[in-house]
Amino acid sequence: MEIYDTAIVGAGFGGLAAGAKLSQQGYNVAVFEASNELGGSAGKYERQGYRFQSGATLGMGFEEGGVFDSLYDSLGIEKPPMTLLNPIMDIHLPDRTIHYYRERHEWYLEIDRHFPDVKEQVKAFYDEVFRVGAIVDKLVLELPIFPPRTMSDWLGMLPAVNIDSSRLIPYLTQTIQQRLKKFGLADHSLFVTFLNGELMDSVQTSVDRCPAFLGYAALQTFHKGAYAVHGGLATIAEQLAEFIKQQGGTVFMRHPIYGITEEEGSFRLKTKREKVYKSKQVILNNSAHNLHDTLSAKLAERSYIKKEKEESREAWGAFIIHAGVKEEVFSDTSSLYHQFIDPGNPEGLHDGGQFLLSLSSGEDSGMAPPGMRSLTLSTHTDLAKWWDKEHYDSRKQLMHDRLINIVDHYFKGFSDGLDIVLPGTPVTFQKWLRRNSGKVGGYAPTGRFSWLNSYSVRTGVKNIYQCGDTTFPGAGTLGVTLSGLMAAKLVSKQG
Numbered sequence: 210m211e212i213y214d215t216a217i218v219g220a221g222f223g224g225l226a227a228g229a230k231l232s233q234q235g236y237n238v239a240v241f242e243a244s245n246e247l248g249g250s251a252g253k254y255e256r257q258g259y260r261f262q263s264g265a266t267l268g269m270g271f272e273e274g275g276v277f278d279s280l281y282d283s284l285g286i287e288k289p290p291m292t293l294l295n296p297i298m299d300i301h302l303p304d305r306t307i308h309y310y311r312e313r314h315e316w317y318l319e320i321d322r323h324f325p326d327v328k329e330q331v332k333a334f335y336d337e338v339f340r341v342g343a344i345v346d347k348l349v350l351e352l353p354i355f356p357p358r359t360m361s362d363w364l365g366m367l368p369a370v371n372i373d374s375s376r377l378i379p380y381l382t383q384t385i386q387q388r389l390k391k392f393g394l395a396d397h398s399l400f401v402t403f404l405n406g407e408l409m410d411s412v413q414t415s416v417d418r419c420p421a422f423l424g425y426a427a428l429q430t431f432h433k434g435a436y437a438v439h440g441g442l443a444t445i446a447e448q449l450a451e452f453i454k455q456q457g458g459t460v461f462m463r464h465p466i467y468g469i470t471e472e473e474g475s476f477r478l479k480t481k482r483e484k485v486y487k488s489k490q491v492i493l494n495n496s497a498h499n500l501h502d503t504l505s506a507k508l509a510e511r512s513y514i515k516k517e518k519e520e521s522r523e524a525w526g527a528f529i530i531h532a533g534v535k536e537e538v539f540s541d542t543s544s545l546y547h548q549f550i551d552p553g554n555p556e557g558l559h560d561g562g563q564f565l566l567s568l569s570s571g572e573d574s575g576m577a578p579p580g581m582r583s584l585t586l587s588t589h590t591d592l593a594k595w596w597d598k599e600h601y602d603s604r605k606q607l608m609h610d611r612l613i614n615i616v617d618h619y620f621k622g623f624s625d626g627l628d629i630v631l632p633g634t635p636v637t638f639q640k641w642l643r644r645n646s647g648k649v650g651g652y653a654p655t656g657r658f659s660w661l662n663s664y665s666v667r668t669g670v671k672n673i674y675q676c677g678d679t680t681f682p683g684a685g686t687l688g689v690t691l692s693g694l695m696a697a698k699l700v701s702k703q704g
């Protein structure tokens with residue numbers, strides 16, 4: 210039986226980035242994907258002439274020197290066509306629409322328009338965001354193995370300890386809310402509402418719970434360049450999988466892996482059809498939520514990731530609607546992305562209190578039939594309520610109506626312009642993307658030191674690594690790609 214060098218469980222962005230890097234270095238890589246599609250939460254599916262994005266829609270890291278730009282450069286592949294977004298998105302609040310511009314000077318003019326009473330403080334805050342975010346970026350691009358678990362991880366972090374990183378200390382120990390206090394902005398309800406919306410979208414949390422350095426890194430990333438990738442972000446997954454195959458690797462679709470065991474110096478990976486594969490090393494890209502199902506009990510007990518603790522950590526679900534929509538409904542706006550924030554929503558920032566509408570670009574004919582666009586609406590949702598069978602259908606209908614009605618309020622004729630409408634809940638995410646209990650987007654930060662609870666790419670089991678949104682630096686296609694590259698770095702250094 211062939212023994213692979215590295216088996217990768219899950220063809221999400223993390224696993225594919227790791228697989229591409231390792232196969233380029235000559236490793237015999239096999240990727241095992243449970244479903245029929247590549248890209249996981251940033252994948253796609255097709256229905257009735259539309260291409261729908263399974264979760265993620267907003268692409269980042271494609272600017273010069275960005276994570277994907279550098280990855281593509283190092284692999285020698287050409288980036289797919291994409292539309293640069295400016296404004297990044299329009300943010301709709303009950304009394305105004307804020308254009309979230311990419312260019313700093315344009316964004317600062319927009320700040321003057323919407324926050325005239327505190328404009329200097331808001332700009333000073335953003336100056337800090339850009340300054341600190343750039344330092345965080347530089348450190349993370351070094352692919353530190355964080356939190357350090359071995360002497361070599363600690364030693365590997367030494368080069369990062371310099372004057373620049375010491376400037377980070379206040380932001381490693383405070384929340385965004387604490388920083389806002391310094392600028393006299395913590396009680397400014399409009400600015401806090403706006404910022405909560407942006408943080409929820411990028412870091413899955415609000416100003417009071419968000420470690421400052423994490424929030425700053427995410428906020429400044431929007432301004433480096435946000436893109437609608439043609440064909441959706443799944444195009445990136447397809448290109449990375451193709452690269453792996455060209456390098457001699459194998460990508461097995463419809464191959465769910467479970468109960469990995471160790472035997473004579475290699476790992477045995479079983480699929481549902483009881484087929485067995487062998488590999489010297491394994492990278493798990495199917496989230497720490499699934500670790501205890503993917504490894505045999507004997508291997509899992511060697512990991513520091515304990516089932517009970519893992520299950521008790523906070524995570525969000527997602528409620529999503531995919532639909533076709535007539536493009537004329539959006540003829541008055543050039544923005545493809547629209548965020549809706551309802552500060553009066555009794556549920557808070559989730560379950561419709563904050564949500565994103567993404568439209569495919571008119572330049573991207575592969576996403577929808579002529580005259581139509583592929584559309585995604587997505588909001589964070591409280592997971593618990595979706596597992597009560599009795600109320601499932603009524604809750605789904607309620608959420609569907611809530612989101613559609615809000616968009617209808619801002620864009621006349623929206624609901625009449627819809628073609629097919631496909632709502633999805635955490636149950637859908639569990640079924641199609643195997644996200645345990647429907648948890649998506651990693652762990653939501655819960656306070657200033659919550660980042661210290663991150664899981665590193667080490668699982669604690671020798672020669673088994675992990676990557677993806679439950680691994681440092683966390684969720685988003687950028688974060689998971691970085692953890693994929695960190696895992697590849699460890700594999701190629703032999704741990």
Ligand SMILES: Cc1cc2nc3c(=O)[nH]c(=O)nc-3n(C[C@H](O)[C@H](O)[C@H](O)COP(=O)(O)OP(=O)(O)OC[C@H]3O[C@@H](n4cnc5c(N)ncnc54)[C@H](O)[C@@H]3O)c2cc1C
Pocket residue numbers: 218219220221222223224241242243244246247248249250251263264265266267268269464465466467494495496499503527529587588641642643649650651676677678679683684685686687689
């Ligand atoms: C609604 C929503 C909107 C989002 N919006 C954005 C956005 O606009 N921009 C952005 O950058 N990020 C966004 N994100 C976050 C981003 O999509 C995720 O953080 C990222 O895609 C997760 O990647 P991953 O590598 O962790 O793997 P995942 O995407 O979780 O993929 C894991 C893969 O593993 C497979 N798998 C699971 N179990 C097994 C098994 N036992 N055997 C084999 N295969 C298995 C799954 O089928 C899946 O394909 C969004 C997420 C959601 C849910």
